[in-house]
Amino acid sequence: NRRALLHRLDGWFARREPGESGVLLVFDLDGFRRINQAWSTAGADQVLKGVAGRLRQACRPGDLLARTGMDEFALFMPQLGDATAASDRAEALRIQVSAPFNLGDEAVGLSTSVGVALTREQAGPGEAPAEALLRRALAGLARAKLQGPGAVAFADAAAQAEAAEALRLLAGLRQALNRDDLLALRYQPLFDLQTGALVGAEALAEWHHPERGRISPSRFIPLAERAGLI
Numbered sequence: 001n002r003r004a005l006l007h008r009l010d011g012w013f014a015r016r017e018p019g020e021s022g023v024l025l026v027f028d029l030d031g032f033r034r035i036n037q038a039w040s041t042a043g044a045d046q047v048l049k050g051v052a053g054r055l056r057q058a059c060r061p062g063d064l065l066a067r068t069g070m071d072e073f074a075l076f077m078p079q080l081g082d083a084t085a086a087s088d089r090a091e092a093l094r095i096q097v098s099a100p101f102n103l104g105d106e107a108v109g110l111s112t113s114v115g116v117a118l119t120r121e122q123a124g125p126g127e128a129p130a131e132a133l134l135r136r137a138l139a140g141l142a143r144a145k146l147q148g149p150g151a152v153a154f155a156d157a158a159a160q161a162e163a164a165e166a167l168r169l170l171a172g173l174r175q176a177l178n179r180d181d182l183l184a185l186r187y188q189p190l191f192d193l194q195t196g197a198l199v200g201a202e203a204l205a206e207w208h209h210p211e212r213g214r215i216s217p218s219r220f221i222p223l224a225e226r227a228g229l230i
Contacts, residue, residue: 002134005066005074009130012064012078013119021081022119024074025090026137027055027097030111030149032071043103047110050101058093074137081120083154084166088227090114090152098150111149115141121156170223172209177229182207 012022029035029051036044048071055065055073064076075093080086094114100107117136119129127135139155147153176182184206192199207215224230 001066002068002074005064005068005076006128006130006134008064009076009133010128012076013129016078016119020078022076022078023080023086023089024076024117024119024133024137025086025093026068026115026117026134026141027051027073027075027093028069028113028115028141028145029071030113030145035108039103039108043108046103047101047108051097051110054097054099055093058096068134074134081118083118084223086116086118087152087154087166090116094150094152113141113144113150114152115139115144116152116154118154118156166223169215169220170227172212173207173220173223173227173229176207176209184208 009024029047032044032047035047039047048067051073052065052067055075059065059075060077062078066074068074077086077089080089091114094112098110098112100109102108115137117133117140119133121136122132136155140153143155144151144153182205186204186206187201188204189198190200190202191197204217205221207217207220209215221230
């Protein structure tokens with residue numbers, strides 16, 4: 001529950017190593033009251049158990065899963081403090097959680113909103129780090145709710161901008177692959193430092209974006225790896 005989540009997060013903050021980071025995701029089922037009204041408490045409980053089971057299956061060793069409200073779940077993932085990776089993970093889990101449930105002879109569709117907070121962001125004066133982290137994740141959830149059902153959002157504007165930029169690049173990368181825009185190669189020479197002789201070359205894929213110009217492989221290769229496009 002929420003109290004146990006904060007207690008364990010306090011422990012993580014107390015023992016974490018310098019530079020160690022993590023992310024907290026808060027999931028909320030959009031329109032859960034309609035499910036409760038249409039399918040009674042028993043049907044709604046079945047949906048909640050199903051959501052909890054899906055999130056539990058997605059947990060990695062060391063992850064922390066909690067139910068923090070009636071239709072609200074929190075998932076803390078250590079060693080995942082990058083905004084782009086956190087956004088990718090949140091979107092994948094949102095899709096997984098939102099798959100329809102079978103209640104009786106009917107499939108019940110779900111929509112899930114997700115708030116995201118990174119431990120790299122600092123707590124305010126006099127605020128406990130665990131409580132601050134949960135507050136930011138809930139603020140991100142509120143922001144996601146304003147965007148409409150099934151949204152993922154950060155409370156922190158910089159993290160939100162970083163994740164949004166990655167999503168734009170990923171969309172452009174998919175289009176570039178469809179148009180064969182990645183055929184250009186740049187060859188980086190490799191020299192023997194003792195003799196000075198040219199011994200080979202490293203071939204780097206070039207992406208010439210129609211609006212942004214040349215985009216470095218260091219920016220789009222990690223995106224391609226995470227999205228399964230490599």
